Amino acid sequence: MLRQSLVNRTVPHITVSSPGGSVTPQKSTTSSPIPSASATSVVTASGNLNPSNSGISVSSSTTSPSTTSIRKARPIPASDVNRYERKRTIPQTRDRVFIEPGNKVFEDKPPSGRWKPLVHPEGALYYYDSSRRVYTDADLSKPSTLLAIEAFADQLYNDAQANPNVDITSKTELVVEDIDENICGYYFVEQDTRCIFWLERFDAETLFGNIRRVKNMGHIKYAIEAQYWTHCELFPHENRVTPVVLEELKQMIMHAAAVTITSVTCVAPFEKEELEKMLDLVMNIEGTLDGQFTHTRCVVARFMSEFIKAKFFNFCGQPGARLDSDQTIYFKGHDHQSLLFIITSFLLFGSPRTHQEDLKVIWVDRIINRVLWNQFIDKLNDEWTGLALSATVILNANIAFLAISSVPDTAGLLSYISVVCSIAVVLLVLLLVRQNQKRDCERAVALLTYVEQSFFGTEVLAILYSLPYGLLVWALIYFAAGFGDLVFKIESQWTRGAVGFAGALVVCFVVLVLQIGRHQISPKDEGSVV
Secondary structure, three states, X not given: OOOXXXXXXXXXXXXXXXXXXXXXXXOOOOOOOOOOOOOOOOOOOOOOOOHHHOOEOEEEEEOOOOOEEOOEEEEOOHHHOOXXXXXXXXXXXXXXXXXXXXXXXXXXXXXXXXXXXXXXXXXXXXXEEOXXXXXXXXXXXXXXXXXXXXXXXXXXXXXXXXXXXXXXXXXXEEEEEEOOXXXXXXXXXXXXXXXXXXXXXXXXXXXXXXXXXXXXXXHHHHHHHHHHHHHHHHOOOOOOOOHHHHHHHHHHHHHHHHHHHHOOOOOOOOOHHHHHHHHHHHHHHOOOOOOOOOHXXXXXXXXXXXHHHHHHHOXXXXXXXXXXXXXOOOOOOOOOOOHHXXXXXXXXXXXXXXXXXXXXXXXXXXXXXXXXXXXHHHHHHHHHHHHHXXXXXXXHHHHHHHOOOOOOHHHHHHHHHHHHHHHHXXXXXXXHHHHHHHOXXXXXXXXXXXXXXXXXXXXXXXXXXXXXXXXXXXXXHHHXXXXXXXXXOOOOHHHHHHHHHHHHHHHHHHHHHHXXXXXXXOHHHOOOOO
């Protein structure tokens, strides 16, 4: 536990003033129990420490010494840095700002002499203390936050030096996350070993997600390294991407691209087209890592994080490693289909079983394969679009059929049912396609996790996705039955005989197609693929 202490600091206050205002910085300084935490300085918006040379007029007021208690420490992984969910807001007020004549410097001075503001390539602002190698996303423009973060970082380093199990080197970095007024999250980073570590026992379950049975250190290594590369992506100004790292990334991309060409069940986390674009980017990055720009470092770190996470998900280097995307590494026994699923599959002409098999390949061990999921959704959308078009054709045929004045009551009733089924197909397709447009992989994981925990599991989704096909077939059957009822009530035997023969021939063809589709070939009789 971190020790509680009181820290008194200088708290400057800078306000925008009207033209002619002056800068009158005043300080109230007291001694600090943490010598490495320096007092903040009052600076002008023009980037100069001299108020008379300020490009923007500001005024300063003095605050009384404040007491800041050391916040409680919470060990967190790099993925828990709340940058993208924090969503800080800016007041919609209009302040009159005057730019002084001849001002050429437009930079914000750091809130303290030791904290340097840095800008992520995506635009996020964070701070870096080079003397202690500390990063933070906290808003250090607030004096209370500044004091709390500085005191917390000092206390962490003091505790680290007092801990015989912790080795702080010259390359060790510290990240401090401002969680709330009482708690700060933190983690240390070691570049040489590509890992993050903490000063206390850390519950690694937060790193594993849905992955179960993780116990070997060689396996946990990939989860830790993925967090390291997430850190490198969040704070890219330190050049951690060496030519060796770039070559490693290039080799992984080329291997994944080759595997996606030769295998339809590979565990590569990207599609072939995506891998080709990634390889082009990496080839263009060579020779640019030593520059002052951080964009390429972010690119490499993000790619490395995705590949390392894939290794962790697939138990790379472990007994029973997943080598195919449809391979489960947990013993699950035999699958048992519910009575509802069996009956529904019969009523929907076996379509739910097909979708259930597809979902088993996509959703393996509570892990979704992004590549297969995107392919599955594209296939569903194409299938549903074609079904909706066919449904409109049957709908038009029914309307034309009902326009006949001599349609018997039975034939008319069957045609009405066919119309209802056709309309249902079009409506369901519109709803399902609309939902799939909003369903990315993250939402798909939430959906599949939710339905898997229900009584029927993923059978519900398989039935839902089969409704357009099943209803379209029923619409066609009812239309054919209504047409047959009309024809066989005609007095002409030749007409009934000809239509009956044609209908029987069509039924034979349908049965033949269904029989071929259901025929299973034993492994010993299978041919070869060239």
